[in-house]
Amino acid sequence: MQIQRHIERHQLPYYLKVFNRITDKPMGYIGNVSLDGLMLISQLPMLVNARFDMRLKIPGRDGQVHHIDFYATCQWSREDVTPGSYDSGFSLVAPPAEYVEMVDALRHYFSFRPLQASA
Template structure:
C-alpha cells in the first residue's frame, strides 16, 4: 500500500527527547515532525493503534525548561536501520500552539537562508 505524504516533514539532525507525560520516563527521540504528527525513535517497539501521552522538554531561552504535552496515536512501528532501535509514526490529536511553534523554529533553524545583499 503506497501512501503519499501530503504534509511536509522536517528531518531532525539533532534529536530531542520524548517522555511519557504521566511517568516522566524517556520513550525515545524525535526523528521528524509535521503539523499533524511525528516519528519517534525508541529502543523498544511501541504498541500500534494505542494512544500515548507524550511530553517534549525544550530548552528555554531563560534557562528554564518548557514542556509541550501531546496526545498521539501510534499508527505504525518498524525496526530502524540502526540495530536495536525502532521507528514509530504518530498522529497528533489537537497539537498545541507550542508544538506548531517548535516546528516553525526547527524549520527555520535547519533551513538554508541565502544572504541578503543590499543593492
C-alpha cells in the same frame, strides 16, 4: 528572482527527547516532525493504534525547561536499519499551540534561505 525552498520533514535524531507524560520516563527521540505528527526513534517498538501521553522538554532562553504536552496515536512501528532501534509514526491529536510554534521555529531554523546581499 528569489527562490525559497520548503522542507517537509526535519531530521532531528538525538536532539529532542520525548517523554511519557504520566511516568516522566524517556520514550525515545524525534526522528522527524511536522504539524500532523512525528516519527519516534526508540529502543522498543510502540503499540500500533494506541494513544500516548507525550511530553517534550524544551530549554528556554530564560534557563528554565518548558514542557510541551500532547497526545499522539501510533500509526505504525517497525525495526530500524540500526539494530536495537525502532521507528514509529505518530499522528497528533489536537496539537497544542506550543507544539505548532516549535514546528514553525524548527522549519524556519532548518530552511534554506537565499543570502541577503549587503549594500
